Amino acid sequence: MSARLGGRYELGMVLGAGGMARVYAATDLALGRQVAVKVLDPGLARDPEFIGRFAREARTAAMLPPHAGIVTIFDSGQDAESVYLVMELVSGxxxxxxxxxxxxxxxxxxxxxxxxxxxxxxxxxxxxxxxxxxxxxxxxxxxxxxxxxxxxxxxxxxxxxxxxxxxxxxxxxxxxxxxxxxxxxxxxxxxxxxxxxxxxxxxxxxxxxxxxxxxxxxxxxxxxxxxxxxxxxxxxxxxxxxxxxxxxxxxxxxxxxxxxxxxxxxxxxxxxxxxxxxxxxxxxxxxxxxxxxxxxxxxxxPAGHRSAPADRDERPRTGLIAGVxxxxxxxxxxxxxxxxxxxxxxxxxxxxxxxxxxTAAAASTAPAQIDIPTTAAAATTATTTSSSPAATTASASPLANVKQALTALQQTVTAQAESGGLGATARRALNAQLQNMRQSLSQAQTQVDQNPQNQTQVVKNLQQQFDGQIKNMRQELTAFVEHNEVTAAAKSAIGSALDGLQQSFG
Missing domain, CATH: 1.10.510.10 (Transferase(Phosphotransferase) domain 1)
Incomplete structure (x- = not known):
C-alpha cells in the first residue's frame, strides 16, 4: 500500500488495528491538518460486500449533523490499492x-x-x-x-x-x-x-x-x-x-x-x-x-470553550487516539x-x-485488570470460586461438552453469515433454533445444579430435545439451499457443526 492515499493523505504511524481495518495518523496535504485515516484491510478491499459496508459507514457518518459529541468524518475514497475513510484525529x-x-x-x-x-x-x-x-x-x-x-x-x-x-x-x-x-x-x-x-x-x-x-x-x-x-x-x-x-x-x-x-x-x-x-x-x-x-x-x-488543561504535562501521556x-x-x-x-x-x-x-492508543502491555469489590452481592455473578458447588458441578457435568459444541455451532453460523453464505431469512431461522437450544441447555444446567443425582435423566431429556431441533435445522438448511438462501458450502460447514453437537452427548 502506498504511503499516500488519493494523492492527498500522507500516512504516518499506525494508531490501531482490528479485523477489518487499520487506523493511521496522517497529514491532509491539501489542508495541512492532522487527521486519522481508516484503511480497509487489503485482503477485503477487493470484496464487494466489505467495500459496500465500508462505504455505508461513510454514508452513515455523513447523515449525522455536526455535534461536539460525535467524531467528524471528513472524506472517503478508493484508489487502485486501498479503500479508506478520513476522520477527525482526537487527542485523549x-x-x-x-x-x-x-x-x-x-x-x-x-x-x-x-x-x-x-x-x-x-x-x-x-x-x-x-x-x-x-x-x-x-x-x-x-x-x-x-x-x-x-x-x-x-x-x-x-x-x-x-x-x-x-x-x-x-x-x-x-x-x-x-x-x-x-x-x-x-x-x-x-x-x-x-x-x-x-x-x-x-x-x-x-x-x-x-x-x-x-x-x-x-x-x-x-x-x-x-x-x-x-x-x-x-x-x-x-x-x-x-x-x-x-x-x-x-x-x-x-x-x-x-x-x-x-x-x-x-x-x-x-x-x-x-x-x-x-x-x-x-x-x-x-x-x-x-x-x-x-x-x-x-x-x-469550566465556562466557555474547553481547552487542554494547563497541567497537561503532569498527566500521564495518553497519545493520539483515532476518532473511530x-x-x-x-x-x-x-x-x-x-x-x-x-x-x-x-x-x-x-x-x-x-x-x-x-483502540488506537495501544500500549505495549494491557492495562491492569480491574479489581471488583468483594461483597455478598458479588456472589450472584457467574464468576464462582472453585469451592462453589455450582462451579464444581458445572466443570464435572457432561453438559460442559454440549455447551462447547453449541458454542462451536454458533461460531460456525457466525462465520458463514459473515462470509455471505447465509441469507437474511436463513439467519433468522437459525437464530431462533439457537436461541431455543441455549434456553434448553440453561434450564438443564439449572436442574443438574439443583439436583445432581438426576443428571443422567436431565442429559437424556436434553439429548432428545436437541435431536429434534437438529433434525429441524438440517431440514431447514436443505430447503434454504433450494431457495438460494444458503450456499452448499455453508450447509456443509453447519452440518458438520451439527454432527459435533450430536456427538457431544457421548
Whole structure:
C-alpha cells in the first residue's frame, strides 16, 4: 500500500488495528491538518460486500449533523490499492482506558459522562441512526474534557438496509441488549440498554454480567437482572440503582423511549445526590491506580470553550487516539464477538487486552485488570470460586461438552453469515433454533445444579430435545439451499457443526 492515499493523505504511524481495518495518523496535504485515516484491510478491499459496508459507514457518518459529541468524518475514497475513510484525529483516551486505570468513576462524573453520551445519541437517533455498539471503548474523553461517541461503523438507519437487516445482529456481548442477542430489530432503546451497562461498569468497575464465555454472558443478559451497583460498591446512591435498572430493562418498552428521556433520568438522579457545587463536572483528571481502586473524580466544568488543561504535562501521556475505534465488524446469528482471530475471549471483558487491541492508543502491555469489590452481592455473578458447588458441578457435568459444541455451532453460523453464505431469512431461522437450544441447555444446567443425582435423566431429556431441533435445522438448511438462501458450502460447514453437537452427548 502506498504511503499516500488519493494523492492527498500522507500516512504516518499506525494508531490501531482490528479485523477489518487499520487506523493511521496522517497529514491532509491539501489542508495541512492532522487527521486519522481508516484503511480497509487489503485482503477485503477487493470484496464487494466489505467495500459496500465500508462505504455505508461513510454514508452513515455523513447523515449525522455536526455535534461536539460525535467524531467528524471528513472524506472517503478508493484508489487502485486501498479503500479508506478520513476522520477527525482526537487527542485523549477512551472511557475503557480510564476505567482500567482507576477501577471505577465517581457517581457524579459517571452521570455527567452518561448524559453527554445521551446528547450525542440524541443527535444520531434524530437522524434515524442506531449506534448498536455503545461500550467504554467507543466513548472518548478528549484532553479538553469533551465526551465523544465514536465508531458508527456498525450503525444502521432505523429503516434498515441490505447489509444490516433483521437477523444480522451486531454489537459487543458484554453490553448487548436482549433484542440484539435474539436477532430482533435494534432501535434507540437498544443503545440505551448498552449505556445502562456502561454506567454500571463506570460505577462498579465491572460489567453487569461477567462470565467465563460469551454463551454465559448472553444467557445472563436474556434471563437475569443486573446486581444493583450499590450492592457491589457501598455508598453508590440508590437513585443510580434505579437508573441502571431502568436503562437495562429486558423489555424495550420499559426503558426510556429516547436518549433525551434517559438524560433527564440521569440528571434527576444526579440532582438527588450530588452537592450543588459538584453537579456540573467535566474533564477527567487521571489518578494513579491505587490498590484500593478509588474512584476517579472529574473537576467542575469550566465556562466557555474547553481547552487542554494547563497541567497537561503532569498527566500521564495518553497519545493520539483515532476518532473511530477499529473493530472487527461481523454479521452473526446470535452475537458478534466475531471470529477474526478464531478465539473466544472471556467477555468480562471487553476490557484489558480487547480494549488495547481495538483502540488506537495501544500500549505495549494491557492495562491492569480491574479489581471488583468483594461483597455478598458479588456472589450472584457467574464468576464462582472453585469451592462453589455450582462451579464444581458445572466443570464435572457432561453438559460442559454440549455447551462447547453449541458454542462451536454458533461460531460456525457466525462465520458463514459473515462470509455471505447465509441469507437474511436463513439467519433468522437459525437464530431462533439457537436461541431455543441455549434456553434448553440453561434450564438443564439449572436442574443438574439443583439436583445432581438426576443428571443422567436431565442429559437424556436434553439429548432428545436437541435431536429434534437438529433434525429441524438440517431440514431447514436443505430447503434454504433450494431457495438460494444458503450456499452448499455453508450447509456443509453447519452440518458438520451439527454432527459435533450430536456427538457431544457421548
Amino acid at each position: 483516551r477512551t472511557l475503557a482506558q480510564t476505567i482500567d486505570a482507576s477501577g471505577r468513576i465517581d457517581p457524579a462524573s459517571a452521570c455527567r459522562i452518561a448524559i453527554e453520551v445521551c446528547q450525542a445519541l440524541s443527535v444520531a437517533h434524530g437522524a434515524g441512526l442506531v449506534h448498536r455498539d455503545i461500550k467504554p471503548a467507543n466513548i472518548m474523553i478528549t484532553d479538553s474534557g469533551t465526551v465523544k461517541v465514536v465508531d458508527f461503523g456498525i450503525a444502521r438507519a432505523q429503516a434498515g438496509d441490505a447489509l444490516t437487516r433483521t437477523g444480522a445482529v451486531l454489537g459487543s456481548p458484554a453490553y448487548m441488549s436482549p433484542e440484539q442477542i435474539t436477532g430482533g430489530a435494534a432501535d434507540a432503546r437498544s443503545d440505551l440498554y448498552a449505556l445502562g451497562a456502561v454506567l454500571h461498569e463506570m460505577l462498579t468497575g465491572s460489567v453487569p454480567f461477567p462470565g467465563e464465555d460469551q454463551f454465559t454472558v448472553l444467557t445472563r443478559h436474556l434471563n437475569e437482572v443486573p446486581t444493583p451497583p450499590s450492592a457491589l460498591v457501598p455508598g453508590i446512591p440508590p437513585e443510580l440503582d434505579h437508573v441502571v435498572a431502568t436503562l437495562m430493562a429486558k423489555n424495550p418498552n420499559q426503558r426510556p423511549a429516547t436518549a433525551d428521556q434517559a438524560a433527564q433520568l440521569l440528571a434527576a438522579a444526579a440532582q438527588a445526590f450530588a452537592p450543588a457545587a459538584h453537579r456540573s463536572t467535566v474533564a477527567l483528571t487521571a489518578h494513579d491506580p491505587h490498590p484500593t481502586r478509588p474512584t476517579t473524580a472529574l473537576p467542575p466544568e 475505534v477499529v473493530g472487527a465488524v461481523a454479521v452473526v446469528g446470535i452475537a458478534i464477538w466475531a471470529l477474526s482471530s478464531g478465539s473466544t475471549p472471556a467477555p468480562s471483558a471487553d476490557s484489558a487486552a480487547t480494549r488495547t487491541a481495538t
